[in-house]
Amino acid sequence: MSALRVCTVYPDLLGTYGDGGNGEIVTKRALWRGSEAELLLARSDESLPEAEIYCIGGGEDGPQVLAAQRLIDDGELTRAVKRGAVILAVCAGFQILGTTFPDASGAAREGLGLLDMTTRKGEGPRAVGELVAECTSRDEGGLGLGLLSGFENHGGVSLLESGVTPLARVLPGRGVGNRPGDGVEGAISGRIIGTYLHGPLLARNPELADQLLRWAMGQEELSPLDDTVAVALREERIASFRTR
Amino acid sequence: MSKLRQRFALASLKIVNGLSRRLGKGHGTVAGGRVGLRLDPHLLESLGAQRPSVIVSGTNGKTTTTALLAAALADGGGRVVTNQTGSNMPAGHVAALAGASTETRAVLEVDEAYVPQLLAQIQPRACVLLNLSRDQLDRMSEVRMIAERWKRALALSPNTTVVANADDPLITFAASGGSHVVWVAAGLAWKEDATGCPCCGGRIAFALGGAWACTSCEFARPESSWRRHDSLFVTPNGEFRAVLALPGDFNKDNALMALCAASVMGVDEASSMHAFAQVADVAGRFVSATLDDTNVRLLLAKNPAGWSALLALAEDDPDPVVVAINSRVADGLDPSWLWDVNFAPLRGRRVVASGERWRDLSVRLRYAEIEHETAADGRDAVRLASQGGKSVDVIGNYTAFNDLVKLL
Numbered sequence: 001m002s003a004l005r006v007c008t009v010y011p012d013l014l015g016t017y018g019d020g021g022n023g024e025i026v027t028k029r030a031l032w033r034g035s036e037a038e039l040l041l042a043r044s045d046e047s048l049p050e051a052e053i054y055c056i057g058g059g060e061d062g063p064q065v066l067a068a069q070r071l072i073d074d075g076e077l078t079r080a081v082k083r084g085a086v087i088l089a090v091c092a093g094f095q096i097l098g099t100t101f102p103d104a105s106g107a108a109r110e111g112l113g114l115l116d117m118t119t120r121k122g123e124g125p126r127a128v129g130e131l132v133a134e135c136t137s138r139d140e141g142g143l144g145l146g147l148l149s150g151f152e153n154h155g156g157v158s159l160l161e162s163g164v165t166p167l168a169r170v171l172p173g174r175g176v177g178n179r180p181g182d183g184v185e186g187a188i189s190g191r192i193i194g195t196y197l198h199g200p201l202l203a204r205n206p207e208l209a210d211q212l213l214r215w216a217m218g219q220e221e222l223s224p225l226d227d228t229v230a231v232a233l234r235e236e237r238i239a240s241f242r243t244r
Numbered sequence: 245m246s247k248l249r250q251r252f253a254l255a256s257l258k259i260v261n262g263l264s265r266r267l268g269k270g271h272g273t274v275a276g277g278r279v280g281l282r283l284d285p286h287l288l289e290s291l292g293a294q295r296p297s298v299i300v301s302g303t304n305g306k307t308t309t310t311a312l313l314a315a316a317l318a319d320g321g322g323r324v325v326t327n328q329t330g331s332n333m334p335a336g337h338v339a340a341l342a343g344a345s346t347e348t349r350a351v352l353e354v355d356e357a358y359v360p361q362l363l364a365q366i367q368p369r370a371c372v373l374l375n376l377s378r379d380q381l382d383r384m385s386e387v388r389m390i391a392e393r394w395k396r397a398l399a400l401s402p403n404t405t406v407v408a409n410a411d412d413p414l415i416t417f418a419a420s421g422g423s424h425v426v427w428v429a430a431g432l433a434w435k436e437d438a439t440g441c442p443c444c445g446g447r448i449a450f451a452l453g454g455a456w457a458c459t460s461c462e463f464a465r466p467e468s469s470w471r472r473h474d475s476l477f478v479t480p481n482g483e484f485r486a487v488l489a490l491p492g493d494f495n496k497d498n499a500l501m502a503l504c505a506a507s508v509m510g511v512d513e514a515s516s517m518h519a520f521a522q523v524a525d526v527a528g529r530f531v532s533a534t535l536d537d538t539n540v541r542l543l544l545a546k547n548p549a550g551w552s553a554l555l556a557l558a559e560d561d562p563d564p565v566v567v568a569i570n571s572r573v574a575d576g577l578d579p580s581w582l583w584d585v586n587f588a589p590l591r592g593r594r595v596v597a598s599g600e601r602w603r604d605l606s607v608r609l610r611y612a613e614i615e616h617e618t619a620a621d622g623r624d625a626v627r628l629a630s631q632g633g634k635s636v637d638v639i640g641n642y643t644a645f646n647d648l649v650k651l652l
Contacts, residue, residue: 021582066440230610
């Protein structure tokens, strides 16, 4: 197989929250297993390259609107989904994959429509803090990967429609997720994963990173890596709720 | 009544500050200030509005620029009051001002979130705006929201001269709300938060040399009459060579901003430069101390822009290095920003990951393929790094740094 291409989408617009780590992590995990892989940083003044995995991060309201416009005009991301590419989108990046999302004034803007979801400005305080959620099961269309750990920081609230499955269910009292009261976090549809979780997400959840790789490389089995510290980090973060 | 209330609030503030200093519970600034503000909500206004004052804000360089500016004003003659311990919220401001007569000039470092309040309540003669980039995203607003609030507040403070870094589009946008603006080309090494145009939402393009312009609207870098070629500072009043005790290009930029602000306050450039040369220690930053026979050089970096500047400075340093990361409220609760920092300059040095979030740092370094060891405790980390050797660099974010300063 030719080299795996991992693309971090518009780090100059959607790079505010440290989610750029996700692209770096997937790429390294492929390289460490002896596969050829390259990380492409696609800035917003370039056209989006062809890739097998796209990582999109969080950003501010204004740049988010600009990023959505550019991605719609560019068209590559939508074509990539049709080719079976994998997408991991976080926070502002997650919101723009839906049908609509709010700009800084709260007005609805057109998203890419890759996830059956709408986002609006929340009325309450921003959801800020550690979150722990259990992945939805494979039977439901989820990943069945156990617990996810991450840090949410968002003012928007997202409503999932019938065409998508929640990525995970928030453990009671351990975070907000898509919308206060719904108890669900993120969304999954085929090989598109959306989430509010920073950390970055794949630093704390190496199993999820490997799931993206299995899809992109068409391999069921991946050789094991030493994730001792990542597992320690993940356990410490999950346990931090108990000691608060 | 209000006079009486003010006197009572001031007396209480001083009692609490004296107590907290004697009990060793801290620098004795914030606690007393809080009590004072609780008793008299107008205390900041009554303490600050009469005196000539300057406020300094921005993501990076606040404390150093404040120290340089205070030194320049003090050197020019007369007393100066400043919040030297980095207590940069209103409780710290009233505590500092309470210790000086109402005519004493003030130089105040101000947390980004409190700039509008300070502008409204003390109507400073000058407002120094350094730069804006991502920092403590769980507590602070995103930088465009901060810039917007500054712009609105400056429009309501017509007697304030804004000393603004024209190389930063977000600062330029904020300063455009002011009635009098002096533009300073004070550099912008970290451009990752500046691409989206704060005016129209378009895209800002940077040219080599730092000029910038929006590709969709008229917004572009203003002409600066204050700039520098390395250590040669060019001003409307002539050229001056800077000899600083503080390291790094970022401190030259801070000095250029302080030089301009001092000039607005009536201090001539030659005396300011003389004062700058004497400033070697800013709240324990950049200083060396000894721990268990090891010479420890202390360096503080709080956010991606700060880390990038500091790691560039440390590039050719062969000494072992301890990197310490906490995530308390004052640090920001989410250390995801570690992934914005290029740690490659540390490769090849002996590295120890420390602090309460050593695991996050260790995972980050592993993916950056930088060999390292780990020790949660600061003293253990310094021992592990030094291995009986002579010198160790310690880089920490805010509370991790302060913990280490206390240790030494």
